Amino acid sequence: xxxxxxxxxxxxxxxxxxxxxxxxxxxxxxxxxxxxxxxxxxxxxxxxxxxxxxxxxxxxxxxxxxxxxxxxxxxxxxxxxxxxxxxxxxxxxxxxxxxxxxxxxxxxxxxxxxxxxxxxxxxxxxxxxxxxxxxxxxxxxxxxxxxxxxxxxxxxxxxxxxxxxxxxxxxxxxxxxxxxxxxxxxxxxxxxxxxxxxxxxxxxxxxxxxxxxxxxxxxxxxxxxxxxxxxxxxxxxxxxxxxxxxxxxxxxxxxxxxxxxxxxxxxxxxxxxxxxxxxxxxxxxxxxxxxxxxxxxxxxxxxxxxxxxxxxxxxxxxxxxxxxxxxxxxxxxxxxxxxxxxxxxxxxxxxxxxxxxxxxxxxxxxxxxxxxxxxxxxxxxxxxxxxxxxxxxxxxxxxxxxxxxxxxxxxxxxxxxxxxxxxxxxxxxxxxxxxxxxxxxxxxxxxxxxxxx
Numbered sequence: 001x002x003x004x005x006x007x008x009x010x011x012x013x014x015x016x017x018x019x020x021x022x023x024x025x026x027x028x029x030x031x032x033x034x035x036x037x038x039x040x041x042x043x044x045x046x047x048x049x050x051x052x053x054x055x056x057x058x059x060x061x062x063x064x065x066x067x068x069x070x071x072x073x074x075x076x077x078x079x080x081x082x083x084x085x086x087x088x089x090x091x092x093x094x095x096x097x098x099x100x101x102x103x104x105x106x107x108x109x110x111x112x113x114x115x116x117x118x119x120x121x122x123x124x125x126x127x128x129x130x131x132x133x134x135x136x137x138x139x140x141x142x143x144x145x146x147x148x149x150x151x152x153x154x155x156x157x158x159x160x161x162x163x164x165x166x167x168x169x170x171x172x173x174x175x176x177x178x179x180x181x182x183x184x185x186x187x188x189x190x191x192x193x194x195x196x197x198x199x200x201x202x203x204x205x206x207x208x209x210x211x212x213x214x215x216x217x218x219x220x221x222x223x224x225x226x227x228x229x230x231x232x233x234x235x236x237x238x239x240x241x242x243x244x245x246x247x248x249x250x251x252x253x254x255x256x257x258x259x260x261x262x263x264x265x266x267x268x269x270x271x272x273x274x275x276x277x278x279x280x281x282x283x284x285x286x287x288x289x290x291x292x293x294x295x296x297x298x299x300x301x302x303x304x305x306x307x308x309x310x311x312x313x314x315x316x317x318x319x320x321x322x323x324x325x326x327x328x329x330x331x332x333x334x335x336x337x338x339x340x341x342x343x344x345x346x347x348x349x350x351x352x353x354x355x356x357x358x359x360x361x362x363x364x365x366x367x368x369x370x371x372x373x374x375x376x377x378x379x380x381x382x383x384x385x386x387x388x389x390x391x392x393x394x395x396x397x398x399x400x401x402x403x404x405x406x407x408x409x410x411x412x413x414x415x416x417x418x419x420x421x422x423x424x425x426x427x428x429x430x431x432x433x434x435x436x437x438x439x440x441x442x443x444x445x446x447x448x449x450x451x452x453x
Contacts, residue, residue, distance in 0.1 A: 005103035006034030164383030207276025
């Protein structure tokens with residue numbers, strides 16, 4: 001495994017921890033070569049790794065860390081310099097199928113892959129790249145074309161860490177392994193779908209990056225549309241790497257480009273004061289939108305998506321509203337029951353909630369049937385732990401494919417071409433009031449399922 005950008009922020013926050021946990025599970029079997037511009041020793045790199053693992057794991061088992069450290073070597077240099085790749089070729093040697101993991105800015109994906117090709121290092125390799133993969137439909141196509149001049153599509157692993165989250169993976173099994181869910185999972189029973197990704201913090205020290213991206217590009221085009229595909233897809237017919245991805249692409253192809261009239265943008269007060277953010281920035285820190293899926297299973301069921309920073313809580317969930325029953329005249333006080341809801345909480349404390357109605361004293365009340373996955377299923381794999389393991393073994397199921405990336409950009413492209421005005425909202429609120437207009441006539445935005453609710 002060759003990790004470009006091993007001294008960067010992603011390695012510090014995620015990669016070292018994932019490698020350590022894989023080593024602890026005895027699932028690592030290969031040497032690891034870190035590549036970066038910093039002129040440091042392997043000992044210094046391992047010191048940084050230990051510090052990062054301690055910060056994220058809370059503690060370090062010495063024997064596990066020592067085994068991990070023995071796998072590491074380090075190469076420093078400019079990733080655009082051909083000389084670096086001559087040294088890399090010497091270190092990689094006759095490795096049968098190396099994995100090159102590019103934890104680098106997207107502008108360097110093309111140059112690095114081209115240098116790997118020129119050095120004869122790409123022929124039998126896999127190359128994993130981090131998001132963002134392009135910043136609109138045209139740039140994604142250009143990047144795909146550039147990589148394909150060197151690599152076959154099956155060699156490219158596009159990383160979206162949401163696809164490695166255990167509750168996201170569980171969607172496939174929850175839906176199709178349980179008749180109690182699968183029989184109500186379509187337009188006959190579901191009246192609306194809401195997907196929420198709320199963060200209770202702001203942009204903080206990422207102003208320069210975030211101001212050029214915004215919420216739509218940062219989390220909707222990739223994370224949340226990928227989640228929606230798993231919510232809406234048909235059952236795969238095999239466990240093959242392309243079968244699951246085929247079914248997800250079928251969903252994307254059924255989604256028309258989003259109407260700008262069904263799109264709300266917000267920006268929290270004080271965002272423009274963040275270092276790196278333009279004083280007159282119109283970048284959205286909040287986005288809410290409505291889309292539709294024009295296929296047999298979901299036609300007529302609106303899908304509402306919202307994501308934002310500076311909101312009251314940090315929580316990500318999928319919520320399905322089932323259709324109402326007829327009025328219940330036999331009750332002491334005749335009434336209509338509230339719609340049942342199915343809620344999958346992705347973060348934090350992943351779990352499943354079924355909301356039903358029951359009679360308490362003389363009125364209907366909501367009752368929650370909750371399951372927390374960690375309690376029922378044991379310790380869950382971390383997203384990068386799973387994705388690194390799968391990348392090393394060539395399992396492509398949880399990586400985005402070229403056509404899926406281009407389809408999701410197609411879906412949001414009208415919102416990039418003609419974005420509406422940005423509405424201000426207070427930090428700690430649920431975003432601008434204008435977002436409530438999107439759900440008018442349907443169940444309003446729900447208070448998310450929180451750990452203590």
